Amino acid sequence: xxxxxxxxxxxxxxxxxxxxxxxxxxxxxxxxxxxxxxxxxxxxxxxxxxxxxxxxxxxxxxxxxxxxxxxxxxxxxxxxxxxxxxxxxxxxxxxxxxxxxxxxxxxxxxxxxxxxxxxxxxxxxxxxxxxxxxxxxxxxxxxxxxxxxxxxxxxxxxxxxxxxxxxxxxxxxxxxxxxxxxxxxxxxxxxxxxxxxxxxxxxxxxxxxxxxxxxxxxxxxxxxxxxxxxxxxxxxxxxxxxxxxxxxxxxxxxxxxxxxxxxxxxxxxxxxxxxxxxxxxxxxxxxxxxxxxxxxxxxxxxxxxxxxxxxxxxxxxxxxxxxxxxxxxxxxxxxxxxxxxxxxxxxxxxxxxxxxxxxxxxxxxxxxxxxxxxxxxxxxxxxxxxxxxxxxxxxxxxxxxxxxxxxxxxxxxxxxxxxxxxxxxxxxxxxxxxxxxxxxxxxxxxxxxxxxxxxxxxxx
Numbered sequence: 001x002x003x004x005x006x007x008x009x010x011x012x013x014x015x016x017x018x019x020x021x022x023x024x025x026x027x028x029x030x031x032x033x034x035x036x037x038x039x040x041x042x043x044x045x046x047x048x049x050x051x052x053x054x055x056x057x058x059x060x061x062x063x064x065x066x067x068x069x070x071x072x073x074x075x076x077x078x079x080x081x082x083x084x085x086x087x088x089x090x091x092x093x094x095x096x097x098x099x100x101x102x103x104x105x106x107x108x109x110x111x112x113x114x115x116x117x118x119x120x121x122x123x124x125x126x127x128x129x130x131x132x133x134x135x136x137x138x139x140x141x142x143x144x145x146x147x148x149x150x151x152x153x154x155x156x157x158x159x160x161x162x163x164x165x166x167x168x169x170x171x172x173x174x175x176x177x178x179x180x181x182x183x184x185x186x187x188x189x190x191x192x193x194x195x196x197x198x199x200x201x202x203x204x205x206x207x208x209x210x211x212x213x214x215x216x217x218x219x220x221x222x223x224x225x226x227x228x229x230x231x232x233x234x235x236x237x238x239x240x241x242x243x244x245x246x247x248x249x250x251x252x253x254x255x256x257x258x259x260x261x262x263x264x265x266x267x268x269x270x271x272x273x274x275x276x277x278x279x280x281x282x283x284x285x286x287x288x289x290x291x292x293x294x295x296x297x298x299x300x301x302x303x304x305x306x307x308x309x310x311x312x313x314x315x316x317x318x319x320x321x322x323x324x325x326x327x328x329x330x331x332x333x334x335x336x337x338x339x340x341x342x343x344x345x346x347x348x349x350x351x352x353x354x355x356x357x358x359x360x361x362x363x364x365x366x367x368x369x370x371x372x373x374x375x376x377x378x379x380x381x382x383x384x385x386x387x388x389x390x391x392x393x394x395x396x397x398x399x400x401x402x403x404x405x406x407x408x409x410x411x412x413x414x415x416x417x418x419x420x421x422x423x424x425x426x427x428x429x430x431x432x433x434x435x436x437x438x439x440x441x442x443x444x445x446x447x448x449x450x451x452x453x454x455x456x457x458x459x460x
Contacts, residue, residue, distance in 0.1 A: 008346075009042045009049050009051075010037070010038075010040045010041050010042040010051055010052075010346060011037045011038060011041050012033065012037050012041045012042040012043045012044075013033075013037075013043050015044075016044045016045060016046075016047070017043050019045045019046060022045065026331075026332070026437045027331070027359055027435060027437050030052065030332075030355075030357045030359065030360050031363075033052055034052065034054045034360050038054075039053070039054045039055035039364075040052075040053060040054075040055065040058060040343060040344050041054075048353060049352070049353075050353050050354075050355060051343070051348070051352055051353065051354040051355070052354075052355050052356075052357075053343065053354055053355070053356050054356070054357070054360050054364065055344075055364075056361070056364075056367065056387075056388040056389065056390045056391040057388065057390075058343055058344060059356050059361065059390040059393065059397065060388075060389050060390035060397065060398070061343065062335055062343075062354060062356065063333075063356075063390060063393070063396065063397040063398035063400065064389075064390065064397055064398030064399070065398075066341060067398045067399055067400065069337060069338055069339045069341050070335035070336065070337060070338060070341075070354070071093050071094070071335065071336050071337075071338040072091060072092075072093050072334075072335065072336075073093050073336065073338075074336045074351075074353075075335060075336055075353065077090075077091070077333075077334050078091060080439070081182075084178065084209055084212075084261075084265075085258060085261055085262045085265065086254070086257070086258035086261065086262075087255075087258055088100070088258035088259045088261065088262030088263075089101060089104060089259060089262055089263075089403060090262045090266055091262070097400075099245055100251070100255065100259065101403065102245060103240065103243040103244075103245055103250075103251055104240055104243070104259060104403060105403060106239055106243060107236040107240050107243070108236070108403050108404055108406060108407055109406075110406045112236070112239065113406050113410050114307035114410065116154075116157075116158045116407075116410075117305075117306050117307040117410070117414060118304075118306070119154065119157055119158055120154050120158075120410070120411050120414045120415065121304045121305055121306070121414050121415075121418050123150055123153050123154050123157070123415075124150065124414065124415040124418035124419060125304065125418055127146060127147075127150050127415075127419065128418055128419050128422050128423060130146075131146075131419070131423055131425075131451040132422070132423065132451070132453055135450075135451040135452055135453050138450075139450075140428050140448050140449065140450045141448070141449060141450070141451060142446050142447070142448060143276055143279060143280075143425065143446075143447040143448070143449045144272065144273070144276040144443055144447040145446065147271075147272040147273075147275045147276050147415075148175065148268065148269070148272040150272070150275075150415065151267070151268035151269075151271045151272045151275070152171055152264070152268040154268070154411055155263065155264055155267040155268045155271075155407075156264060156268075157235075158235060158236055159235060159236040159237055159260065159263055159264060159267070160219050160220075160223070160235060160236075160237050160260065160264075161223075161237065161238075170211060171211075171212070171215070173208070174207075174208035174209075174211050174212055175265070175269060177201075177204040177205055177207070177208040178205055178208050178209070178439070179438045179439050179440070179442070180201055180204070180205075180438070181201045181202060182205075182438065182439050212261060212265070213261075216257060216260050216261045216264065217257060219260070220237070220253075220256055220257055220260055223237055223241070224241075224253075237260065240256060240259060240260075263404065266402075266404070267404050267407065267408070269329070269439070269440055270329040270330060270408065270440055271329075271408045271411055271412055273327075273329040273440050273441060273442055274320065274323065274324050274329055274394075274408070274412050275416065276442075276443060276447050277326070277327035277329075277441075277443075278319060278320050278323035278324075278412070278416060279416075279419075279420075279425050279447075279449070280323075280427065280433055280443070280447055280449075281319070281322070281323050281326070281327075281374050282319060282420075282425075283425055283427045283449065284374070285374050288315075288319055288374070288376060289420075289424070291315050292315055292316050292319060292416075292420055293420060293421065293454070295312075295313065295314070295315045296316065296417055296420060296421040297421065299312045299313060300417065300421060302421065304418060305413075305414050305417040306414075307410065307414075309417070310410065310413060310414075313413055313417055315376060316416055316420075317379070317409070317413050318376035318377070318378075318379040318380070319376045320409070320412050320416065321379040321394075322374055322375060322376045322378055322379060323374075324394040325362045325368075325378070325392060325394070326362065326363075326372075326374065328358035328359060328362060328393075328394045328441060329394070329440045329441050330358065330394065330395075330440065330441075331357060331358055331359045331440070331441045332355060332356070332357050332358075332359075332437070333355070333356040333357070333358070333393070334353065334354070334355045334356075335353075335354050335356075336351060336353055336354070337349065337350050337351060337352045338350065356393070358393050358394055359437070359441070361391065361392075361393065362391075362392060362394075364391070367387060367388065367391045368391075395408075421454075422453065422454060423451045423452065423453060423454065424451070424452045424454060425449040425450070425451055425452075426450050426451075426452060427447075427448070427449055427450075428448040428449060428450060431448045432444070432445055433447060
């Protein structure tokens with residue numbers, strides 16, 4: 001009958017595809033798949049049909065309108081991240097996730113987050129001073145690594161009240177080892193393989209996992225024993241420790257450990273990449289960089305930014321938002337159908353794996369005019385109102401939207417405002433900046449830039 005669901009798979013390549021070939025350049029693969037077969041398409045790999053959704057209304061259906069019919073269990077995200085992060089907010093599902101979300105949400109309210117503005121700008125000023133010394137010596141800096149160290153310091157201090165300076169280099173190496181392994185991940189982490197190169201990656205991953213477990217475990221245990229520091233405002237860990245559910249129960253030790261590890265990992269890695277892509281694009285578009293400097297001079301006049309300044313740092317924020325439209329740190333979202341559903345008139349069998357890519361969605365030509373161009377004006381209030389919901393999902397969408405969205409955005413804008421009013425960052429000539437889709441979307445060869453102190457000192 002007209003309008004009834006059809007039971008065939010969406011269009012896509014007829015032949016089964018090699019997973020290793022897809023992983024060689026997943027961004028190019030997904031872009032070509034959507035261009036060749038449309039906004040609801042599919043491919044087969046390893047005996048499984050994978051659906052690919054690239055239209056805002058369908059994304060909204062999965063992430064928001066019917067989100068209870070879709071689970072993270074059994075997805076690539078689940079296989080990759082659960083062995084590392086346990087059952088924190090990023091990996092849990094169903095009632096377990098709902099309880100954790102209710103218990104953790106108060107720690108991430110905007111008012112709570114804004115109390116950490118001085119912590120964020122103090123850390124950014126230290127990084128700026130280090131880059132000023134590099135400028136005086138004519139040295140290039142590895143911007144992506146430095147931003148990773150910065151965001152790790154901020155999230156560890158805000159979340160745990162802890163200084164990870166001693167563990168910082170090890171933490172950075174651990175994150176790199178985890179990214180490299182997961183980028184080549186295939187099946188169960190402990191499955192036997194013959195390839196020696198892969199075994200080396202797995203050994204590094206296992207060592208990194210043990211290191212992170214011990215660092216986080218030590219910090220949580222110390223807080224349980226000693227209580228909160230008395231000489232500073234309550235941090236996010238305090239808020240999670242004091243939270244109670246409807247039955248009066250707190251997060252268990254295991255839940256608390258998994259939440260902290262999830263938030264430290266996700267809360268520094270994605271923000272560092274967002275900052276890196278933003279300064280890269282501002283270097284490529286000096287007219288927008290000049291506009292940001294003018295805004296910072298007018299609003300701040302050389303002083304350190306604070307949370308109260310955020311509403312007036314409109315262009316700075318729009319540049320960040322446009323950067324993560326073009327280079328979303330989380331470039332792939334996956335779900336499995338926990339129950340039968342219907343997408344665009346097609347019956348979706350229970351158990352179907354469906355993928356959404358912010359990389360392709362944020363470049364959809366029916367939604368974004370000249371989608372490859374860097375245009376911060378896309379994020380004025382008027383422009384936002386003209387777009388369909390869930391056309392822009394750098395933090396996910398629906399009830400599972402990233403709990404740290406306010407923290408990450410506040411942090412990123414304050415860091416940019418601190419750095420860019422004192423320095424200009426110029427890309428190193430001849431150094432390629434190519435996106436690589438691993439756990440997050442990162443510059444494949446790093447981001448090498450040369451800092452230059454602004455002649456007027458940023459209005460100071």
